[in-house]
Amino acid sequence: MARFEPRLVVVTGAGSGIGRATAEHFARSGSTVICADIDPSAASETVLRITERGGQADAHTLDVADPAAWDQFAESVRTTHGVADVVVNNAGIGMGGPFLEHTAEDWRRVVDVNLLGVVHGCRVFGAQLAQRHRDQPDQRGYLVNIASAAxxxxxxxxxxxxxxxxxVLMLSESIxxxxxxxxxxxxxxxxxxxxxxxxAASTLVGGSGAVGGIAQDFFSRFAPGPDLVARHIAxxxxxGVPVMPVTLGAWxxxxxxxxxxxxSRLAAKLGNDSGLNRLADLGNRLLGTPTRPSTTSPRHESRTS
Ligand SMILES: NC(=O)c1ccc[n+]([C@@H]2O[C@H](COP(=O)([O-])OP(=O)(O)OC[C@H]3O[C@@H](n4cnc5c(N)ncnc54)[C@H](O)[C@@H]3O)[C@@H](O)[C@H]2O)c1
Incomplete structure (x- = not known):
């Protein structure tokens, strides 16, 4: 079978991190990339970075949690560029802290973005790809869903x-x-x-805020960059790999x-309140960073997404 060379690639959450690295990776390989993000200026910044290097890209504003916006977005991509060969459902938000500190609204948002955002992407672009395959059986497509080692x-x-x-992992396996x-x-x-x-952008509830700050400092210094994920996606x-852990820790x-x-169940117990405080102190000493304030609101310690 001929090697699959995507002509048109859609990436959600393309304004930062893994989404941006993935968009740039595909653009370097010659694909036109549709960069969608809830933050229009971030999506435009990615497009600028691509076009400045001679690549082809287009920015779209999209909240992946909004099913009606997905329908409009998919239709607009098809009308303007044709059917996307690859869709990378990448947009996601972090949320951490004790289960009993999460509100119903916290759950609704994280499920809407992290799960239903992926469902909608597979649904609307999957339907276009299936239709194209019926019309032109030699045409193939690909849905890439960014889950996590979590x-x-x-x-x-x-x-x-x-x-x-x-x-998201089970959705991908099931479809x-x-x-x-x-x-x-x-x-x-x-x-x-x-x-x-x-x-930095995660919602952290209960006593997890200090560790969130440490995690940001620690991983920005010591974790691999997002281009590693982009290469694994390609x-x-x-x-045709069904499930692809990325990083040694994920494996x-x-x-x-x-x-x-x-x-795994034993490890799941790590991270009670006193453990988190000790971890934050240790992290601060190792990283030489000042201890961050542990609360910015009575209950939610960081809410930027
Ligand atoms: N960074 C990690 O360590 C890691 C590990 C495993 C999985 N992931 C997953 O990778 C994906 C990308 O994360 P990242 O680390 O690059 O994060 P990031 O915060 O750097 O980028 C996320 C991007 O998604 C966008 N976004 C957020 N909500 C959105 C929405 N409702 N609609 C459209 N766009 C939205 C943000 O504006 C941002 O540009 C996420 O699904 C995340 O869960 C990340």
Missing amino acids: AFTPSRLLPAYAATKAA RAEMADHGVGVTAICPGFIATNIY FAIRY VSYGTYHFATPL
């Missing part, structure tokens, strides 16, 4: 985030066989810690969850 790393620190990412009948491949990408803005599309979690589940 999908198979139970943790008391990330109940809502991990639940949505596990759902894979059906979409294959329509000439569409599906991959769930499961990165471990990657140096992006997600830690590899997964090329070889260790993947293996532990599947072959030594009790160990």
Whole structure:
């Protein structure tokens, strides 16, 4: 079978981190990239970075949590550029802290963005790809869903985030066989810690705010950059990989969850209040950073997304 060379690629959350690196990666390979983000200036910045290097890209404003916006977006892409060959459902938000501190609204937002945002992307662009394959059976497509190593790393620190990412992983596994009948491949990408803005932008509830700050400082210095994920996405599309952990830590979690589940459950207990405070102190000493204020609001310690 001929190598799959996407002509048109859609990336959500393309204004930062993994989405931006993925958009730039595909643009370097010759694809036209539709850069969608809830933040219009961030999406435009990515487009500028691509076009300045001679690539082709177009910016769109999209809140992936809005199903009507998805319909308009997909129709506008088809009208202007044709059917997208690859859709990378990347947009996501972080949320951490004790389960009992999460409100119904917290759950609604994280499910709307992290899970339903991916469902809608697969639904509207999957339908276009299936239709094109019926009309032109030699045409294929690909849906890439950005889950996380959290999908198979139970943790008391990330109940809502991990639940949505596990759902994205299972969604991807579940639609894979059906979409294959329509000439569409599906991959769930499961990165471990990657140096992006997600830690700073996360909603952190209960006593987890100080650790959020430490995590941002620590991972921006020591975690691999988002281009690593972009390269794994290209590899997964090329070889039709169903589930792709990225980073050594993600592979260790993947293996532990599947072959030594009790160990995963043991690790899930790490991170109670006193442990978090000790971790924050240790992080501050190691990183030489001042201790961040632990609360900016009575309950939610950081809410920027
Ligand atoms: N960074 C990591 O360590 C890591 C690890 C595993 C998985 N992930 C996943 O990778 C994806 C990208 O995260 P990142 O680390 O690059 O984060 P990031 O915060 O750097 O980028 C996320 C982008 O998504 C956009 N976005 C947020 N909500 C949106 C919405 N409702 N609609 C459209 N766009 C929206 C933001 O504006 C931002 O540009 C997320 O799904 C995240 O859960 C990240």
